[in-house]
Amino acid sequence: MLAKKYPSYAEFAQRQNIQGIFSSPPYIGLINYHEQHAYAYDLFGFERNDELEIGPLFKGKGKIARQSYIRGIADVLTNCKRFLADNYNVLLVANDKFNMYPTIAEKAGMEIVNQYKRPVLNRTEKDKGAYSETIFHLKDII
Numbered sequence: 469m470l471a472k473k474y475p476s477y478a479e480f481a482q483r484q485n486i487q488g489i490f491s492s493p494p495y496i497g498l499i500n501y502h503e504q505h506a507y508a509y510d511l512f513g514f515e516r517n518d519e520l521e522i523g524p525l526f527k528g529k530g531k532i533a534r535q536s537y538i539r540g541i542a543d544v545l546t547n548c549k550r551f552l553a554d555n556y557n558v559l560l561v562a563n564d565k566f567n568m569y570p571t572i573a574e575k576a577g578m579e580i581v582n583q584y585k586r587p588v589l590n591r592t593e594k595d596k597g598a599y600s601e602t603i604f605h606l607k608d609i610i
């Protein structure tokens with residue numbers, strides 16, 4: 469269907485027709501994704517960009533890491549806005565222990581219009597305790 473109307477996904481995106489995004493950004497200081505996906509870099513010969521990873525374990529969860537995380541996610545959202553329709557919806561799964569998402573939303577010119585709690589029963593962190601994470605619903609500031 470897309471192919472009939474638009475010659476490419478790039479053109480589709482540029483027409484700002486994307487109604488929304490549902491994504492799961494990295495949780496701060498939890499995983500080094502370059503290490504987790506190391507086999508892919510080896511197999512395909514991709515250049516590693518560890519320093520550009522948002523919120524990696526090796527940067528920790530301290531003040532500088534948090535500032536860098538806020539800037540990183542806010543920049544991603546700001547970039548995405550170029551391709552989104554006016555009345556877009558962004559849904560982000562986060563375990564926002566440091567209450568960073570209100571600042572992220574503000575920096576990206578978005579507002580959090582709703583928060584849904586999602587119980588997590590199996591997890592990758594070392595202890596196996598159940599907890600709940602948040603799905604943030606963001607929209608453009610009107």
Ligand SMILES: C[S@@+](CC[C@H](N)C(=O)[O-])C[C@H]1O[C@@H](n2cnc3c(N)ncnc32)[C@H](O)[C@@H]1O
Pocket residue numbers: 491492493494495501502520521522523
């Ligand atoms: C929680 S995972 C979610 C992956 C995917 N959305 C999914 O649901 O399977 C977070 C992802 O963000 C990626 N990531 C971290 N920093 C990034 C960056 N600067 N640019 C692009 N991807 C990044 C990581 O490599 C990882 O794959």
